[in-house]
Amino acid sequence: MTQNDKYDMILSRASVRRFKAALTAEETEALLRAAMSAPTAMDFQPWHFVVVNDNATKEQMRTFLPYAKMINENCTGIVVCGDIDLYKAVSERDGEDNTLYWVEDCSAASENLLLAAHALGLGAVWTGIYPLESRISKLRATLALPQNIVPLNLILAGHPLVPGRAKDKFDATKIHYEKF
Numbered sequence: 145m146t147q148n149d150k151y152d153m154i155l156s157r158a159s160v161r162r163f164k165a166a167l168t169a170e171e172t173e174a175l176l177r178a179a180m181s182a183p184t185a186m187d188f189q190p191w192h193f194v195v196v197n198d199n200a201t202k203e204q205m206r207t208f209l210p211y212a213k214m215i216n217e218n219c220t221g222i223v224v225c226g227d228i229d230l231y232k233a234v235s236e237r238d239g240e241d242n243t244l245y246w247v248e249d250c251s252a253a254s255e256n257l258l259l260a261a262h263a264l265g266l267g268a269v270w271t272g273i274y275p276l277e278s279r280i281s282k283l284r285a286t287l288a289l290p291q292n293i294v295p296l297n298l299i300l301a302g303h304p305l306v307p308g309r310a311k312d313k314f315d316a317t318k319i320h321y322e323k324f
């Protein structure tokens with residue numbers, strides 16, 4: 145793979161919402177390995193991942209996640225979560241609030257996961273959970289998450305039924321040199 149091919153892999157990623165088969169255990173581990181290679185503040189790696197293949201759990205999720213209703217037996221759910229306790233001690237030590245770094249860390253992990261899925265010929269879509277309290281609390285109950293573990297999103301991943309269609313989102317007017 146050339147440098148250009150690697151770059152094109154980023155540009156050609158697109159959300160996939162329809163699947164023909166869920167991830168195998170090996171594929172799941174490959175995606176999570178990519179997720180966990182993301183950068184994190186102070187290298188804290190505050191993430192946890194809940195892999196959902198159980199159909200009853202997916203059915204339950206469909207009742208309170210209006211924009212993730214496409215979750216079904218043909219895909220795997222991966223809930224990317226952050227441990228909100230990890231940055232508390234540092235925040236107290238430094239006298240500044242670092243506690244939301246977990247959101248950025250887990251977002252970086254999520255994007256890595258989406259890109260890895262695309263690179264492996266799989267497909268994935270990020271569906272939103274955090275910061276919507278009603279989704280967080282229902283997902284917390286469904287997955288038995290401890291209080292310090294907050295779900296950021298639910299990623300659906302699997303073998304695409306229809307390939308995603310990448311958009312060209314480049315916009316030169318969003319770029320500012322030296323000052324805004």
Ligand SMILES: Cc1cc2nc3c(=O)[nH]c(=O)nc-3n(C[C@H](O)[C@H](O)[C@H](O)COP(=O)(O)O)c2cc1C
Pocket residue numbers: 157158159160161211212269270271272308309310311
């Ligand atoms: C924070 C966030 C929340 C999202 N929530 C949803 C969602 O609930 N359901 C969904 O189908 N897609 C969701 N998406 C995917 C976006 O709709 C998608 O990334 C966007 O339309 C751009 O399309 P692309 O990913 O194909 O480039 C979300 C993406 C992000 C980053």
